[in-house]
Amino acid sequence: MSPKTRPSDPITVIVVEDDVLFRDSIRELIDDSPAIRCGATFESCEDALVALQDELAPDVILLDVDLPGMSGIEGISHFRRVSPASRIIILTVFDDDDKIFNAVCQGASGYLQKSASAENVGACILDVVAGGAAMSPHIAAKVLSMFAQYSEPKKEYGLTIREKEILHHLVGGVSKKHIAETLFISQHTVETHLKNIYAKLQVHSQIDVVAKALREHLI
Amino acid sequence: MSPKTRPSDPITVIVVEDDVLFRDSIRELIDDSPAIRCGATFESCEDALVALQDELAPDVILLDVDLPGMSGIEGISHFRRVSPASRIIILTVFDDDDKIFNAVCQGASGYLQKSASAENVGACILDVVAGGAAMSPHIAAKVLSMFAQYSEPKKEYGLTIREKEILHHLVGGVSKKHIAETLFISQHTVETHLKNIYAKLQVHSQIDVVAKALREHLI
DNA sequence: AATACCATACCGCGATCCCGGTATTTGCAT
DNA sequence: ATGCAAATACCGGGATCGCGGTATGGTATT
Numbered sequence: 255m256s257p258k259t260r261p262s263d264p265i266t267v268i269v270v271e272d273d274v275l276f277r278d279s280i281r282e283l284i285d286d287s288p289a290i291r292c293g294a295t296f297e298s299c300e301d302a303l304v305a306l307q308d309e310l311a312p313d314v315i316l317l318d319v320d321l322p323g324m325s326g327i328e329g330i331s332h333f334r335r336v337s338p339a340s341r342i343i344i345l346t347v348f349d350d351d352d353k354i355f356n357a358v359c360q361g362a363s364g365y366l367q368k369s370a371s372a373e374n375v376g377a378c379i380l381d382v383v384a385g386g387a388a389m390s391p392h393i394a395a396k397v398l399s400m401f402a403q404y405s406e407p408k409k410e411y412g413l414t415i416r417e418k419e420i421l422h423h424l425v426g427g428v429s430k431k432h433i434a435e436t437l438f439i440s441q442h443t444v445e446t447h448l449k450n451i452y453a454k455l456q457v458h459s460q461i462d463v464v465a466k467a468l469r470e471h472l473i
Numbered sequence: 474m475s476p477k478t479r480p481s482d483p484i485t486v487i488v489v490e491d492d493v494l495f496r497d498s499i500r501e502l503i504d505d506s507p508a509i510r511c512g513a514t515f516e517s518c519e520d521a522l523v524a525l526q527d528e529l530a531p532d533v534i535l536l537d538v539d540l541p542g543m544s545g546i547e548g549i550s551h552f553r554r555v556s557p558a559s560r561i562i563i564l565t566v567f568d569d570d571d572k573i574f575n576a577v578c579q580g581a582s583g584y585l586q587k588s589a590s591a592e593n594v595g596a597c598i599l600d601v602v603a604g605g606a607a608m609s610p611h612i613a614a615k616v617l618s619m620f621a622q623y624s625e626p627k628k629e630y631g632l633t634i635r636e637k638e639i640l641h642h643l644v645g646g647v648s649k650k651h652i653a654e655t656l657f658i659s660q661h662t663v664e665t666h667l668k669n670i671y672a673k674l675q676v677h678s679q680i681d682v683v684a685k686a687l688r689e690h691l692i
Numbered sequence: 693a694a695t696a697c698c699a700t701a702c703c704g705c706g707a708t709c710c711c712g713g714t715a716t717t718t719g720c721a722t
Numbered sequence: 723a724t725g726c727a728a729a730t731a732c733c734g735g736g737a738t739c740g741c742g743g744t745a746t747g748g749t750a751t752t
Contacts, residue, residue, distance in 0.1 A: 358617055361617075363614065363617065364610075381610045384610075385611065385614055386609070386610025386611045386613065386614045387610050387611075387613035387614035387616075387617045388613070389613055390605070391583075391600040391603075391605025391606050391607055392604070392605045394605065394606035394607070394608055394613060395582065395604055397606075397617065398577055398582065398606045424680070425684060426684075427676070427678065427680050427681040427684055429678075457646075459646065459648075460679075460680050461643070461646050461679055461680065461683050462646045464680050464683050464684050465644060465646055465683055465687060468683075468684060468687040468688065469687065
């Protein structure tokens with residue numbers, strides 16, 4: 255999330271694409287836009303990664319998915335490491351849901367179909383540089399559903415305040431004895447609370463409690 | 474993710490919106506589309522929730538954010554409980570990032586600005602019923618960045634295959650003894666592996682291991 | 693006033709875990 | 723082939739946990 259601050263500077267883009275024809279055509283297409291400049295093109299992730307190590311980071315990396323050697327999807331994490339400020343747009347021939355989904359999970363900011371028009375390409379790049387993300391409703395839904403699933407099921411087990419407190423310490427890796435000391439109560443009391451927690455969460459060990467708490471985000 | 478299977482049926486929509494004028498105008502707008510029917514309108518989440526309890530679930534719920542009583546954002550989780558099959562679209566006046574971000578995290582499938590054109594409204598509803606999600610690049614980026622952050626930092630601690638296997642069972646709540654039985658090795662061996670895991674992860678108990686594994690997604 | 697629930701405290705036994713060792717076999721790589 | 727890392731195995735003592743109890747004072751609700 256670092257939107258371009260000086261829009262007067264041309265946006266620099268690099269292209270990683272093994273097909274020569276397409277690589278050249280997209281370069282032209284980019285250079286036609288006044289605000290965008292194509293810095294360099296590469297035919298593999300490996301080449302691009304080497305070049306990026308001692309050059310200035312481009313604003314945007316256009317990255318093909320199907321590449322010889324390291325795939326575009328794999329490449330994403332590497333690019334993000336060597337050039338964290340660069341935003342990544344995936345180039346695909348088909349609207350391959352799973353690949354694109356993986357890509358955005360890896361940190362891509364958007365994707366473009368290779369059939370995209372010049373305006374689309376430009377708009378997508380600008381969106382992304384402005385701090386946005388470009389993706390189809392279908393991909394968006396996939397991402398959201400995982401998100402919702404992750405943040406939603408905060409089931410309630412009827413834990414009392416004290417029990418939640420104990421649970422919290424427990425998840426933090428504190429032993430019963432130490433919890434007792436911290437809360438100024440007897441260790442027996444901690445055990446009683448713990449027993450009640452076990453019953454409510456239907457588990458039978460600290461491990462299970464911690465696992466369940468973390469998995470269901472009761473922390 | 475349950476796309477409408479019989480597109481010949483009209484899509485039923487309900488509207489929850491306190492402003493009478495806007496409520497009526499959006500109802501008209503919806504009923505103008507042949508494929509979409511406005512089932513009912515409500516002026517608060519509370520009213521709508523009561524009505525939904527003994528009525529058929531609508532395909533889509535159009536939900537205003539600013540409502541008297543329960544806000545639209547709060548309402549999302551309730552609607553999802555009483556009518557899990559319904560998809561939720563948020564109505565907003567402004568492009569309020571934080572609210573919309575919260576909304577999608579709660580399980581909304583998209584949002585519409587109140588200034589949206591008739592085509593936009595229709596397209597958004599159709600997108601969402603088709604199993605997609607509708608949101609602006611800016612919101613999409615916010616969601617993605619959280620996602621990337623969540624799936625990225627899979628640190629490596631140099632665990633061996635066997636150690637990862639042990640760790641996996643441990644996180645599943647299996648006791649050392651049982652792990653030994655499952656893997657056809659002695660319990661002593663499990664303990665040795667465990668000691669090595671402790672050293673590598675720099676922890677000192679099963680609890681810590683499980684907590685660390687779940688938190689850093691080493692599972 | 694009665695009831696219910698919570699937080700607190702205590703006991704003891706058997707199971708499990710933590711950690712300090714040592715040691716052999718296996719497999720991969722130089 | 724030689725060496726190193728991983729996987730395997732074993733021991734024992736002290737700490738911790740799991741669970742079966744019982745019990746009492748406080749607070750909130752009815």
